[in-house]
Amino acid sequence: MRAARYYDNRDIRIEDIETPTVEPGTVGIDVAWCGICGSDLHEYVDGPIFIPPHGQPHPISGESAPVTLGHEMSGVVYEVGEGVEDVAVGDHVVVEPYIIDEDVDTGPDSNDYHLSPNMNFIGLGGRGGGLSEKIVVQRRWVHPVDKSVPLDEAALIEPLSVGAHAVERSRAKAGDVAIVGGAGPIGLLTSAVLKGIGVTVVISELSEIRRRKAIDSGVADHAFDPREVDVVEEVRKLTDGRGADIAFECTSVQVVLDTLMDALRPRGVLTVVSIWGHKGELDMQKLVLKEIDVRGTIAYVNTHPQTIKLVEEGKINLKPFITGKIGLDDLIDKGFDTLINHNETAVKILVSPSGKGL
Template sequence: MKAARYYDRGDIRVDELPEPEVLPGTVGINVAWCGICGTDLHEYLEGPIFAPGHGQTHPISGEGLPVTLGHEFSGVVYAVGEGVEDLEVGQHVVVEPYIIRDDVDTGPDSRDYHLSPDMNFIGLAGRGGGLGEKVVVQRRWVHPIDNSVPLDQAALIEPLSVGYHAVERSGAKAGDVALVGGAGPIGLLTAAVLKAQGVTVAISELSPLRREKALEAGVADYALDPSQVDVAEEVRKITDGKGADVAFECSSVQAVLDTLMDALRPTGVLVVVSIWGKRSDFDIHKLVMKEIDMRGTIAYVNSHPATIELVESGKIDLSPFITGKIGLEGLVDEGFDTLINRNETAVKILVSPSGEGL
C-alpha cells in the first residue's frame, strides 16, 4: 500500500509499505479521507515536534522516523481482529487517534487520559496514519458513524472534537457571546460548536475568504476584520458595553491574544486552543485587573461521541469547510504548499490516499 511518511523537517515521501496486520482487539480500516492539520505543517516546517526525535523511538509505540502522517481521517472497516464483536466489515468509522499507555484509564468517565505521560497521536508518533491507504487501530479509539454522514465530512470529526473540547472547557452556554480569534479550521469548527449550542459568535480574521466562509456557513454572527476595525470596541457594541463572555485564541498570534483580553468582560473566560511554538509576551496585569479566567485546552477527552451526535443530528454541517481534495502524490506541492504559502485561500484540504473519490 501507499503511505506518506515523514522522514525529517521538509522531507515527506510517498512510500510503498506492506499492509498492516490486524491483531486481536484491533480494527482494519480502509482510509477514505484524511485532512491536513496545522500540526502536520508544523512538523514539516519546524519538526520533529510530536514525531520522535532523530535517533529516538516513541516510548509507547516503539517507533522512530520515518512515520506515516495523518491523524484526521475517516474510513471503512475491512477487517476486525479477534475479540472485536461490536463492529463489522463495511461499517463507516472515524478514529480518535491517541497513542496512550495501556495502564491509563481511558474509560467513559475519564477526564484526563489525554494528559497522561507520553501521550501522542497516531499519524505523528507511529502506529500508521490516515495518509496511508490502510491503518490498523485499537478498538478503543474507533468510533462508528452513521452512513448518512459522507465520509469526506466525517474526516473533520477529529478537528471538530478539538473545538468541542475547547467549548466544554470554556463553560460557554446558550445566550453567551463568544469571540473567536482566527478563522482557520479550528477557529471555524470551534465557532460551529458554539453556534450549535446557542452562543452568539463573533470571529476576528484578516482573510476575506475565511470571514466570508464563517458567515456563509452560519457559524458566525459577526466576522470582523482587525485591520479595519477595533475588534474589542466592536464586541463591546454588540454586548451593550459589557464585552464577550468567552474568547478562544485559535491563531498563536500575539496581537490576537491581546485583542481577546481587551474584548472580554471582567470575569470572562479566555481559552487558548492553538499550539504556540514560542513564548507569549502576555500582559498579566490585564488578567489580574479584569479577573480573567485563562484556560488551556489540548485535543479532546471522551469528546467524540457527543461531537459525532452534533453532526449526525444535523446541528453542524461540515461540508462548507472542505475547500480542496487531492491525491497522495499532491500532498506537498498541492496541499502543504497551499496551506503554508496561501493559507488565506483554503480551509480544510482532504487527501484520498487511494485516489478514490477524486
C-alpha cells in the first residue's frame, strides 16, 4: 500500500510499504480521509519534535523515522481481530491516535492518560498513520461514528476533540467573552465548541478567508485583522473596558501570545493550545500584576465520545471548515506548501490516501 513517510526535516516521501496485519484486539481500517494538522507542519519545518529521529526508537512503539504520518483520520472497518466484538466490518470510525504504555489506566474515568510518560501519537510516534491506505489500530482507540456523518467531516472529529479539551481546561462558561488568537483549524474548532456553550467569541486573525470563515460559519461573533485595528482596544470596547474572560493561543506566534495577555481582564485565563516548536516568552510582570492564570492543554482525554455526540446530533457543523481535498501525490505541493506558505487561502485540507472521493 502507499503511504506518506517522514524521514527528517523537510523530507517526506510517498512510498509503497507492507499492508499491516490485523492481530487480536485490533481493528483494520480503510482510511477514507486524513487531515493535515498543524503538528504535521511543525514536524516538517521545525522537527522532528514528536517523531523519534532515525536510530532513536520510541520507548513504547519501538519505532523511529521513517514513520508514516497522519493522525486526523476517518475510515471504514475492513477487518476485526480476534476478541473484538463491538466493532464490525463496514462500520464508520475515527481514531483517537494515542501511543500509551499498556500499564497506564486509559479507562473511562481516567483524566490524565494523555499525560503519561512517553505518550505519543499514532502518525507521529509510529504504529502507522492516516496518510496511508490502511491502518491497524488497537480497539481502545477506535471510535464508531454514525453513518449519517460524512466521512470527510468525520476526519475533523480529532481536531474538534482538541478544541473541546481546551475549552474544558479553560473552565469557560456561558456568558464569558473569549478571545481566540488564530483562526486556523484548531482556533475555528475551539471557537465552535465555545459558541456551543454560550460564550461570546472574538477572533484575531490575519487571513481574510479565515476571518470570513469564522463569521460565516457562526463560530465567531467578531473577527479582527490585527494589522487594521487594535485588537486589545476592540476587546475592551466589547467588554465595557474590562477585557476578555478567557483567551486561547492557537498559533505559536509570539505577538499573538502578547496580544492575548493584554486583552485579558485581571484574573483572566490564558489557555495555550498550539504546539510550539521554539521557546516563547511571557511577560511575567503582566502575569503577576493581572493575576493571570496560564494553562497548557494537549490533545484530549476521554473527549472523543462527547465530541462525536455533538457532531452526530448536529450541534456542530464541520463541513464549512474543509477547504481542500487532495491525493497522496499532492501532499507536499498542494498540502504542506499551501498551509505553510499560503495559509491565508485554506483552513483544513484533507487527503484521500486511496484517491477515492476526489
